Amino acid sequence: MNNLNDLQNQLIQGQRLSMQGSYQRRAPAKKAVSYLLSARKGLNEYVKQNTDNILAWRLLSLAEEYLLNYNAAIYSLQKVIELGEKDRKDLKRLVMLKEYGGQWQELNMSPEQLESLGTYLEEKIDTYGCDHSLTHTKEWLDGNIPKSKKSKVTKAMQNQGGFCDCEVLMNVID
Known part of the structure; x- marks a missing residue:
C-alpha cells in the first residue's frame, strides 16, 4: 500500500x-x-x-x-x-x-495545437481586440490545420461555444 x-x-x-x-x-x-x-x-x-x-x-x-x-x-x-x-x-x-x-x-486537434492556438489568440486579442468573428482563429487554422479539416474544426469549435475569437479562447481552449 x-x-x-x-x-x-x-x-x-x-x-x-x-x-x-x-x-x-x-x-x-x-x-x-x-x-x-x-x-x-x-x-x-x-x-x-x-x-x-x-x-x-x-x-x-x-x-x-x-x-x-x-x-x-x-x-x-x-x-x-x-x-x-x-x-x-x-x-x-x-x-x-x-x-x-x-x-x-x-x-481533432492535439493539446499542443490547442495551446498554440490559445497563445496566438491571446496575442491577437491583446493587440487588436475581438471583432466578434473568427478572423484570428481562421488565420491560425490556415497555417496549422489541413484545409480539408478546417471547416470541421471550425464547426466543432462552434459546437463548444466558440463563435468568435474570444469565445474560442474562453469556451474551447480554457
Missing part, C-alpha cells in the same frame, strides 16, 4: 503543477507531464498486480484524464464501478469524461 501512496502523491504533485481546473481539461503544463506520466506508468503496473484495488483504478482514471486520454480514463473508472463502488460522484464523472472525450475527438 505504501507504493500506492507514493503513486498517489506523485499524481497529486503532477495535478498541482498541471494548471488544470476541475472541469474541461486542457493540456497539462510542461512541468507536470513527467509527474503525470510516471504516476500513470506506476499505476498501470500496480493495477496489473492488484486488479481489484478500487483506489488504484480511480487514481489511474485521474492520471489518464489529466493527460487527456479520455478513453483510458473512462475504462479505468468503469473498472471502479464494476468492482462494486457505485458512488454517484463516479457515475457523474463517467458521464463528464464521455462528454469531454467526445469534444476532444470532435475537435
Whole structure:
C-alpha cells in the first residue's frame, strides 16, 4: 500500500503543477507531464498486480484524464464501478469524461495545437481586440490545420461555444 501512496502523491504533485481546473481539461503544463506520466506508468503496473484495488483504478482514471486520454480514463473508472463502488460522484464523472472525450475527438486537434492556438489568440486579442468573428482563429487554422479539416474544426469549435475569437479562447481552449 505504501507504493500506492507514493503513486498517489506523485499524481497529486503532477495535478498541482498541471494548471488544470476541475472541469474541461486542457493540456497539462510542461512541468507536470513527467509527474503525470510516471504516476500513470506506476499505476498501470500496480493495477496489473492488484486488479481489484478500487483506489488504484480511480487514481489511474485521474492520471489518464489529466493527460487527456479520455478513453483510458473512462475504462479505468468503469473498472471502479464494476468492482462494486457505485458512488454517484463516479457515475457523474463517467458521464463528464464521455462528454469531454467526445469534444476532444470532435475537435481533432492535439493539446499542443490547442495551446498554440490559445497563445496566438491571446496575442491577437491583446493587440487588436475581438471583432466578434473568427478572423484570428481562421488565420491560425490556415497555417496549422489541413484545409480539408478546417471547416470541421471550425464547426466543432462552434459546437463548444466558440463563435468568435474570444469565445474560442474562453469556451474551447480554457
